[in-house]
Amino acid sequence: MLDSMLISLSEPFGSLTLGTTLSSSLTLGVGETYTLVSWWKPLLILLPFIGWAWMLSTIFDKHAKRFFLGQEKWNAIHMIFGVVALAFAILQPVGGFAGLAVGFVGTLAILAIDIGIFVVVANKDHRIPEASKLTLDFSEMSQRRDDKKEAKKLGASELTIVGANKMKVMPPDKESTAFAVRIASEEIIINGQNAHASQIDIIPANENTYAASMLVDGVRQAGEPIAKADAIQIIDFWKKCAGLDLQDRRRKLSGEVSISSDSISAMTAKLVSSGSKNGMVLSLIFNPSDAVRRSPENLGLLDKQLKELQSWADENVGVVLLAAPSDNGRTTTLYSMLQLHDAYTSNIQTIEYEVEDAIEGVKQIVFDASGDGPDFATLVRSTLRRDPDIVGICELPDMETGQNIANSDLDRSRVYLSLKTDNAIAAIQLYVRAVGDPKLAAKGLRGVVSEKLIRMLCGNCKVGYQPTPEMLKKLGLPEDKIKQLNKKGGQVLIRNKPEVCPVCNGVGYSGQTGCFGVFPIEDEERKFIAAQDWNGLKTAMRKRSLPTVQQVALRKAVEGLTSLEEVSRVTASSSKKSSRSSSKATPEPSSK
Helix, strand or coil, X not given: CCCCEEEEECCCCCCEEEEECCCCCEEECCCCCCCCCCCHHHHHHHHHHHXXXXXXXXXXXXXXXXXXXXXXXXXXHHHHHHHHHHXXXXXXXXXXXXXXXXXXXXXXXXXXXXXXXXXXXXXXXCCCCHHHCCCCCXXXXXXXXXXXXXXXXXXXXXXXXXXXXXXXXXXCCCCCXXXXXXXXXXXXXXXXXXXXXXXXXXXXXXXXXXXXXXXXXXXXXCCCEEEHHHHHHHHXXXXXXXXXXXXXXXXXXEEEEEEXXXXXXXXXXXXXXXXXXXXXXXXXXXXXXXXXXXXXXXXXXXXXXXXXXXXXXXXXXXXXXXXXXXXXXXXXXXXXXXXXXXXXXXXXXXXXXXXXXXXXXXXXXXXXXXXXXXXXXXXXXXXXXXXCCEEEECCCCEHHHHHHXXXXXXXXXXXXXXXXXXXXXXXXXXXXXXXXXXXXHHHHEEEEEEEEEEEEECCCCCEEECCCHHHHHHHCCCCCCCCCEEECCCEEEECCEEEXXXXXXXXXXXXXXXXXXXXXXXXXXXXHHHCCCHHHHHHHHHHCCCCCHHHHHHHHXXXXXXXXXXXXXXXXXXXXXXXXXXXXXXXXXXXX
């Protein structure tokens, strides 16, 4: 560090006296030369730059290149921060050791701000998967290094697995058969994480072969075949990690393990094993609580739809139906709807087969089908008789449950009923059939929310194109306003060569969002429901000009969030399919 120096000239050929904060006051005679800066002080200032430069070159630059974050742009930003830090150190006006300390601390602060900005901005980019987000937790990095060293001693295991007993599951000797099973078990997880899968299912494909299929953004992807004997050993490995009974191959068992590695952020894997006529089945669900934890504002609702739901929450009366097919966010929507109510001023309860996520301030009641307690309908009736303000019910398994809901005091309680149906009309029909009395069912209904999840285009590789006037006319879109739509890509150009997109692994989509239809039920709609006039009900809903699921999905395509191909895949359903789904969804009469 070079500080300001005081210079005084006594005589033309006399001595020159220099006062400097980096060295002692020196007297120079003509022809004499002295070192003005202590050697260790600039070296001290250089140390933060060495650490900063190492982090930029080995981590940040590669991260920006891998996920196309604008490598040149970030290099320029880092350079600006580096120049500012260097200028602060060199041009520090404070003298002595105080100036040295200020310069050192200031340099550290400026470089740390640069690092922090990159981490925060990069982690917010939707192109970066959760497992690849950066962290500044150096203790976690150190722990991962230690785990990796320990694993190398025992073999080439990549994952750190913490079992149900909170103890690490150490890899066996690499010469043993058990080690090969461990590697095969880990490979399934690693492949699933690389594909951004939310769930992996190891299921029998036939009598002699299994397969590990993956659920990626709501779409099932077939996996590589696995020999039955190998698949059984893999299932037993994961069951043992989760503390499940290896001898019980029929009943449904569940447990959890924690998994992490250098490339996979620490995550929870929920294991569910059960038996089938073809053999054992194992499902691994990654971070199940995070999957259903979403605020109402982040569901994908339009602003008007969200305001409508908020107005319903102010009433706290009647039944609201939540309709969606399997794997389309029913649980997430149910939990989010409960968040519209104040859990500290209202008595909020849920009845669920399994708690997917703990909701603060909400009493979550779990129905145990294998226990000696009351059946589902009885549990619903006893819960509603305690006059809760809000009740969320996860399913409609039988007619008695629907009758108990309709006969409860709906003038004092709000019931959110989640139904596995394809659309809003089908949900109302299902509820009416369960209640058995159309007038009674119509009386308590306040609204219905239908939902489907749609995949979002990968922002790193999506391809824009100009739609033809014929296409826009067919879709009912204004030709003069829609200049561009987008479709999936799957590839990016790297040095003028097409390569598989690293963000979506060539799929073309990354992440999901909800498409909703929010329909209030008022006197006119109740009249048609009571008369079971479904065509009249559809007409009454259309008169309100409220956006349907399909219209919302189309709007998201216009906004560039998804493609027309995805809109068609999600919303198109034949009348035959709808009829078959409706028939299967009809609750059976209770045997009680």
